[in-house]
Amino acid sequence: MCLFFTQRLKNQVQIIQTHSLYKHFGDTVAAHDISIHVNQGEIYGFLGLNGAGKTTLIRMLLGMIRPDSGTIQLFGQELHRRFDKWNEVGYLVETPYSYPQLTVLENLRVYYQLRQLKNQGLIDLVLEQLKLDKYRNIQAKALSLGNQQRLGLAKALLHRPPLLILDEPTNGLDPEGIVEVRNLLLDLAQSGSTILLSSHILSEISKVAHRIGIVHGGTLIQEMTAQELSGQLMRKLLVQTTDNAHALQLLHAAGYSAHENQDAEIEISNPDATRYPERVAALLMDSGAALRKLYVFSEDLEMYFLRTIRNTAQ
Numbered sequence: 292m293c294l295f296f297t298q299r300l301k302n303q304v305q306i307i308q309t310h311s312l313y314k315h316f317g318d319t320v321a322a323h324d325i326s327i328h329v330n331q332g333e334i335y336g337f338l339g340l341n342g343a344g345k346t347t348l349i350r351m352l353l354g355m356i357r358p359d360s361g362t363i364q365l366f367g368q369e370l371h372r373r374f375d376k377w378n379e380v381g382y383l384v385e386t387p388y389s390y391p392q393l394t395v396l397e398n399l400r401v402y403y404q405l406r407q408l409k410n411q412g413l414i415d416l417v418l419e420q421l422k423l424d425k426y427r428n429i430q431a432k433a434l435s436l437g438n439q440q441r442l443g444l445a446k447a448l449l450h451r452p453p454l455l456i457l458d459e460p461t462n463g464l465d466p467e468g469i470v471e472v473r474n475l476l477l478d479l480a481q482s483g484s485t486i487l488l489s490s491h492i493l494s495e496i497s498k499v500a501h502r503i504g505i506v507h508g509g510t511l512i513q514e515m516t517a518q519e520l521s522g523q524l525m526r527k528l529l530v531q532t533t534d535n536a537h538a539l540q541l542l543h544a545a546g547y548s549a550h551e552n553q554d555a556e557i558e559i560s561n562p563d564a565t566r567y568p569e570r571v572a573a574l575l576m577d578s579g580a581a582l583r584k585l586y587v588f589s590e591d592l593e594m595y596f597l598r599t600i601r602n603t604a605q
């Protein structure tokens with residue numbers, strides 16, 4: 292009870308708040324009335340196609356560009372010239388920048404100095420966390436794309452900031468690296484860090500983000516929790532029989548909403564059909580329409596994402 296209450300209180304601290312952000316580049320609307328908040332310990336995923344406005348939001352959050360209008364607060368403090376909490380923020384924006392002639396270790400030492408850190412152990416820790424240890428003496432320019440991304444993340448994490456803002460953090464990583472970074476972010480959030488990240492891959496973001504904001508054409512078109520997302524995926528029962536015409540008659544007579552698709556499968560969209568496919572199987576078998584196949588189809592996340600965007604564009 293006490294732990295639950297403490298957790299609730301912790302989650303209610305808002306680390307990022309934006310209010311009605313607008314940003315135009317000429318005729319391009321890069322941000323239109325964007326209001327979001329991210330609580331402490333939360334991972335917020337900002338999802339959108341290329342050009343949707345993700346990097347623009349991230350650059351505004353980091354004070355790299357100014358919004359045309361609207362306000363941003365980090366740690367409850369308005370982002371303006373006198374904002375003094377940059378040491379509490381770690382970030383990775385677009386292509387991870389490093390000094391190409393310097394080794395991985397030297398690159399991290401530069402950041403160590405810049406951040407005026409006092410604990411040498413932080414460098415070893417981050418090298419280990421990002422599996423960069425064996426590359427410590429390799430020049431940054433000789434790193435693979437994935438390892439350059441790891442170095443970018445290492446710089447973002449070096450000073451153990453309570454807030455991480457990461458633009459496409461898994462860009463260029465191999466599947467193993469994606470899982471490692473995902474687990475690292477989940478661990479960091481578990482121990483109280485707050486993370487805002489962007490991606491154009493919904494299936495990826497849904498594995499790590501507690502809440503997801505879908506952005507399209509600079510507008511936040513949907514915001515939901517990871518659980519709400521899985522509840523919104525379209526499901527249907529697909530059936531093929533030796534006599535689809537007869538099967539359709541039976542299904543309609545039993546009150547199902549069904550039609551035949553171009554693959555000669557019957558699609559049944561009633562939630563009852565996906566919940567109790569055995570009832571549909573029994574109905575058809577009893578009537579002599581022999582089943583060839585019967586399975587529950589669940590829309591994948593990318594299909595959902597594209598459907599949502601298409602519906603909004605109409």
Ligand code: ATP
Nearest residue numbers: 316319321339340341342343344345346347348491
């Ligand atoms: P990507 O996944 O491709 O990085 P994104 O969602 O991060 O895309 P943004 O980089 O924020 O999208 O771009 C949003 C829109 O604003 C795009 O149409 C882009 O061309 C435009 N844009 C961004 N920065 C500038 C700029 N400095 N000058 C002109 N247009 C810009």
